Amino acid sequence: MENKKELRNWLDAFNLNHPLVIAGPCSAETEDQVLKIAHQLKNSDATVFRAGIWKPRTRPGNFEGVGALGLKWLQRAKAETGLKITTEVANPHHVELALKHDVDILWIGARTTVSPFIVQDIADALKGTDKPVLIKNPVNPDLSLWLGAVERFYKADVANLGVIHRGFSTYEKTRYRNNPEWQIAIDLQNRFPDLPLILDPSHIAGRRDIIFDLSQTALDLNYDGLMIETHYDPDNAWSDAAQQITPDALIKYTEDLRIRKESGDDAAFNNKINTLRTKIDVIDHQLIEILGKRMKVADDIGSLKKAHNVAVLQSKRWNEILGKMILEGEEKNLSEEFILRMFKAIHQESINHQEEIINH
Numbered sequence: 001m002e003n004k005k006e007l008r009n010w011l012d013a014f015n016l017n018h019p020l021v022i023a024g025p026c027s028a029e030t031e032d033q034v035l036k037i038a039h040q041l042k043n044s045d046a047t048v049f050r051a052g053i054w055k056p057r058t059r060p061g062n063f064e065g066v067g068a069l070g071l072k073w074l075q076r077a078k079a080e081t082g083l084k085i086t087t088e089v090a091n092p093h094h095v096e097l098a099l100k101h102d103v104d105i106l107w108i109g110a111r112t113t114v115s116p117f118i119v120q121d122i123a124d125a126l127k128g129t130d131k132p133v134l135i136k137n138p139v140n141p142d143l144s145l146w147l148g149a150v151e152r153f154y155k156a157d158v159a160n161l162g163v164i165h166r167g168f169s170t171y172e173k174t175r176y177r178n179n180p181e182w183q184i185a186i187d188l189q190n191r192f193p194d195l196p197l198i199l200d201p202s203h204i205a206g207r208r209d210i211i212f213d214l215s216q217t218a219l220d221l222n223y224d225g226l227m228i229e230t231h232y233d234p235d236n237a238w239s240d241a242a243q244q245i246t247p248d249a250l251i252k253y254t255e256d257l258r259i260r261k262e263s264g265d266d267a268a269f270n271n272k273i274n275t276l277r278t279k280i281d282v283i284d285h286q287l288i289e290i291l292g293k294r295m296k297v298a299d300d301i302g303s304l305k306k307a308h309n310v311a312v313l314q315s316k317r318w319n320e321i322l323g324k325m326i327l328e329g330e331e332k333n334l335s336e337e338f339i340l341r342m343f344k345a346i347h348q349e350s351i352n353h354q355e356e357i358i359n360h
């Protein structure tokens with residue numbers, strides 16, 4: 001990964017690289033652990049060291065962070081390595097302590113962004129400062145909550161903002177710990193084009209084997225940075241063990257990641273085309289996911305029909321579906337002919353599935 005893109009707004013003012021790489025453990029565990037990882041990251045593209053001090057855990061009884069004590073460790077890591085430091089703040093008291101310990105960048109966690117009261121309290125505590133604040137998306141796929149948090153900080157004159165896309169939780173298990181729902185981040189980017197957008201592939205993936213690909217997709221979509229959980233002994237990390245990578249892996253990843261160049265007419269054109277193509281790839285992937293889900297429901301209907309000895313094909317219901325879809329398609333500028341062809345194909349696949357179920 002090479003730094004080719006124009007530096008942007010406060011990233012530039014704070015002398016941070018672009019794309020910005022933030023790395024470090026999910027949680028600060030011990031002083032030695034913090035210092036060891038920070039020193040290993042000195043040879044990487046990371047310019048900001050992350051570590052959670054106060055850990056919001058979904059269920060009680062897990063490691064909840066070392067607390068304010070860890071801020072001293074972060075300060076020491078900064079003094080020894082020159083890396084900037086960042087941690088999550090979840091209330092005004094955290095803010096006060098973090099400012100006192102010269103934490104360079106604060107981030108707002110996904111479980112905080114869902115709560116306008118807390119977001120407001122934190123924004124008020126930072127009123128008028130030039131401290132950079134990165135706002136993670138809320139845990140639920142709701143663009144307004146995310147936008148609302150950004151607006152609350154802007155209104156409190158906290159101008160050096162960025163956002164972190166860390167994925168959205170779903171009840172159903174998918175291949176991700178948190179579904180990326182790229183479209184939501186793209187919509188946010190369209191609304192605030194100058195706001196640095198950073199991907200946190202670690203919390204999207206929940207596992208280390210897909211972190212590289214997620215990071216590449218983000219760079220292809222012109223994200224401004226990556227926040228990647230990094231630990232010298234990932235498997236024995238006190239939190240989020242499955243998703244952390246070693247500093248060596250991070251160095252290798254950033255060497256292999258391709259970054260878009262953004263200069264010259266042809267380059268600008270290629271850049272735009274590639275971004276659009278990546279958007280199409282993301283949507284195609286979603287189409288397959290959705291079709292797979294639809295087919296599962298069709299399978300359940302097949303099993304039910306089998307149990308009740310009902311025929312597979314029910315034309316009345318099918319014609320109703322088609323009529324509705326043609327109308328909806330019109331609203332999206334999709335021709336009747338296309339809707340008919342597409343749904344015939346989908347329907348045929350459902351029938352094949354159901355026949356398979358009924359005959360076996």
Ligand code: PEP
Nearest residue numbers: 026052109110111166203
């Ligand atoms: C974290 O970054 O370790 C963290 C707790 O993130 P999130 O708020 O995205 O769950």
Ligand code: MN
Nearest residue numbers: 026229239240
């Ligand atoms: Mn984590």
